[in-house]
Amino acid sequence: MGFANPAVNARRILGSIPTYLILTIGLLLAVIPFLLIFITALKSPAELGNAFALPQQFHWENFQRAWTQARFGTYFKSSLIVTLSVVGISCLLSLLTGYAFGQLRFPLKNSIFLLFLIGLMVPTEAYIIPLYYSLRAVHLTDTYWALILPQIGMSVCFGSFWMRGFFSGIPRDLVDASRVDGCNDWQTFWHVMIPMVLPGLWTMAVLFFIWTWNDFLLALVMITREGLRTLPLGLAMFQGRYTTDYTLTAAGATIVALPTLLFYVLFQRQFIRGVTAGAIKG
């Protein structure tokens, strides 16, 4: 349509220039703040005078200093342990609850589901105060457990809600057919259902990843030992201590941002689908 007439085409292209211009300005505004901190991370302290200027030479050693001297390597390890545990366990448990809610019939099903919905709505603030005092009483504060277990508790609420939708969408005939073919419950679950809920599982895993990787409040309350800090906590506390070592702080911020950026570039679609789907979570 329309491509036979060059005049119409030219007008369409010209007409879309203002749109591109506005979009590009928006895009620059979204990206430049991150670029500025990345540039700062590569500078020497003497080069801070012009925020937009590139450094004479790239001071990659700022990253090395942040990693070792400012202990971002340690924080990275904490974040990795906590995030992998939460994402792995929460996905597994959500597959089980999603299967139960979406495929099985049992008494009290709706009441138990409602219970999970409460966890979907309430904010961390609603439970963190008593949780801190209880966990401290049993010496679980200042352990990874204090971050992993509550985060799983919150995640499975969303997971149950989310995976139920996918499991209940599996056609009855397909399940019956596999039974006729001689599959037992486990085989049906594993070979017939899991492949069908896989897209939902990926989206959910990406969501669990951002929630855990970015979490600040839980870590702030539960962790006081420096060696156990996660990346966001380490960054927030670090800036309090070295307030004037700007290039080091900037390198630290870049280290925290980089894994998310990498993940985002790889799984952009899942991120966008996931975050908009998880929007109703408190």
Add this chain to the structure above:
Amino acid sequence: MDRSSFNRSAYLYLLPALAIYGIFVLFPILQTIYYSLTDWNGLTAPTFLGLQNYLNLFQDAVFINALLNNLAFIFFYSVLAIVLGMFFAVLLTSAPLRGMTFYRAGLFFPQVMASVVIGMVWRWIYHPQYGALNQVLRAVGLGAWARPWLGDFDWALTAVGIVGTWAQYGFCMVLFLAGIQNISSALYDAARIDGAGMFQQFWYITLPGLRNQLLVALISTLIAAIRIFDLVFVTTRGGPGYATLVAGMYLYRNAFVINRVGYAAAIAVLLTILILIISYFILRLQRTQEEESFA
């Protein structure tokens, strides 16, 4: 449902998730409600107060001020972000564009970043001496406007609020984009034939077609504005003075800095009730609308 078709193994599948959720989330919620009715310093035994904490909260000028700051954040997180998000979504769909997904991905990006990182990035931009904002102002001859934005009593709240808008509008945009793409193009064609202009098409087709997405955007940005904590903690810690103190920050101070645990629990309960009420009303709005559209 006949009894023989019950699948008792279901409980086994639910048990691990339910146990972790129950112990680490659900039970502590009940404890929060209990502590909110007591005077407790976290060490000695709590003394029962009834509703006294709540009565005190409503006479606490600092808390009222914090709530008003949350209200101001609603303007930045919800109103501004939704308007900007709508603007970009309409722009992106106004004509078939090359690179649409590229722009979408770029504008959405701040939404996935940790708020601690976002806070750090903007602290740097607002830095009195080295910050990009003051440097730009000086470069274009507006040096008189340069100031320590986050330390300024009059500007700190706006400065943090703008960060909120910046981080949220891409999210709203993506929601609206998905919605607009679901609106039948036949509607627009018909409207054009009837002589409807851009604005009329937006008002009579796009906006009503986006009601669901608007409600979702409203719920999540309102909740974000009520819960705001990380960003304030990293940028201003509530300062200068109480200029950017929000309810979440006040809760944190009471619970973990000055050990007025019962009082903090009351704040937690109030915030949670506020969030539940908002979610409930907006979800109900969504439901009535769905029923209407089926009728």
